[in-house]
Amino acid sequence: MSDEEHLAERVEFIHDHFQTDAIVERYIEGRELYVGVIGNHRLQVLPVWELSFTKRVGEARPIATGRVKWNSRYQKRHGIVTGAAKGLSEAKQEAIQHLCKRVYRSLMLTGYARIDLRLTEAGQLFVMEANPNPQLARDEDFAQAARAAGLEYGALLQRILTLGLRFEPTRVG
Numbered sequence: 001m002s003d004e005e006h007l008a009e010r011v012e013f014i015h016d017h018f019q020t021d022a023i024v025e026r027y028i029e030g031r032e033l034y035v036g037v038i039g040n041h042r043l044q045v046l047p048v049w050e051l052s053f054t055k056r057v058g059e060a061r062p063i064a065t066g067r068v069k070w071n072s073r074y075q076k077r078h079g080i081v082t083g084a085a086k087g088l089s090e091a092k093q094e095a096i097q098h099l100c101k102r103v104y105r106s107l108m109l110t111g112y113a114r115i116d117l118r119l120t121e122a123g124q125l126f127v128m129e130a131n132p133n134p135q136l137a138r139d140e141d142f143a144q145a146a147r148a149a150g151l152e153y154g155a156l157l158q159r160i161l162t163l164g165l166r167f168e169p170t171r172v173g
Contacts, residue, residue, distance in 0.1 A: 027061055028128075030120040033085055035100040036134070036142045038112045038156075040163055043104060045097040046145040048085040055079030082141050084148055096125065103130055111163045114142055136160075 007024065014022040036046035053062040055078050067074045074080070088096070100115040107130050114134035118126045134142045138153050146156045 027063070028118045028120065028126050029061075030118040030126075031085070032062070032064060032128075033096065033117045033119055034082075034141050034145070035096060035115045035117070036112065036145050037100055037104045037109070037115065038146075038159060038163070040110045040167055043101055044149070045101055046142070047148045048088060048093050048096050049082060049141050049145045050085040051080070051082050051141075053078065053080055082144070084145075092123070099125060099127070103127055107132075110167050112142070112160050 011022045011024065014020065032051040034049040034051065036049075038044045038046070051062075051064055051068075068078075068080055085093070096117065096119075099117075103115050104113055109130065109132055111132075112134070114131045115127060116129040116131065118128055120126070134140075136142055136157070143153055143156060147153065151159070
């Protein structure tokens with residue numbers, strides 16, 4: 001069975017058994033990067049953060065599933081860590097942050113959001129998702145990246161609240 005036949009079979013299974021649409025994504029090999037953006041008009045882009053699989057075993061693709069994101073025992077067992085992206089040139093970091101600002105503005109996001117990307121070995125960037133409500137817990141990626149940028153947790157939360165209170169939608173037409 002070809003990959004396309006297997007895919008069509010799986011989509012049909014989802015339609016038949018769950019009575020819902022199916023989303024199909026193409027896997028892109030590369031580094032998984034996260035970039036927080038804060039602001040309404042004037043934007044602050046946080047340092048580039050990375051999800052790393054330090055104990056990658058066999059052919060399993062490193063995908064950020066629910067267990068990868070939320071199960072601390074699973075994370076420890078499989079060496080899954082997040083932190084400031086290492087080994088990126090200053091120019092590459094700036095290019096990533098610039099792209100994230102463009103995505104944020106293009107989607108008319110406000111307050112705060114996290115842009116998720118893949119960076120291939122060849123240096124090509126793919127935007128995977130714009131998350132308009134990322135996890136804000138003190139020990140999660142967004143707050144950790146903010147701390148790395150000099151914005152402590154309490155100040156981060158206050159800034160997000162202030163941005164929300166000051167937000168005024170732009171009228172079109």
